Amino acid sequence: RCPEVPFHIMGTGFTWETQDRERDIEAALQAWEKAEKLLTDExxxxxxxxxxTYVLKYGWVEQERIFTALRNRPREQSVIITGRAASKALCDLADTVSNIDVEKHAFHAGIKARKGIEW
Structure with missing residues (x-):
């Protein structure tokens, strides 16, 4: 049985459409604080x-803060990180790296971010 853990943390929609960088940074920092706690839970x-990858790309949370938490997670804990254009530094830190190509995406059909799917 898995413990119940909230899956919705940031929830600000599509980041590349942002109109408020400061709000995005604050949301990312709040989300990362929650994620850091998960990364210490054995x-x-x-x-x-x-x-x-977008949090890193846009510099919303300091890269070394994220990398430190990932490096120090419990030994038996696996972490899946998604997003496009992962940096070489993130890939070097990872145990496994996979590329998934998009054949079709709801966004291109005009479907906006949906709760439970994108956030």
Whole structure:
């Protein structure tokens, strides 16, 4: 049985459409504080950090803060990080790196970010 962990943390919609960088930074910092706690919880065997590459790309949270938490996570904890254009530094830190190509995406059909899917 898995412990209940909230999956919705940031929830600001599509980041490339932002009109308020400061709000995005604040949301990312609040989300990262929650993620840091998950990354210290030995009872969690899997943590999904969806779209974390954008947090790094846009510099919303200091890279070394993120990398330190990832390096120091419990030994038996796996972390999945999603997002496009992962940096070489992030890939070097990872145990496994996979590329997934988009064949079709709802955004291109005019479907906006949906709760439970994108946030």
């Amino acid at each position: 009872s969690l065997h899997l943590v999904l950090l969806d779209e974390l």
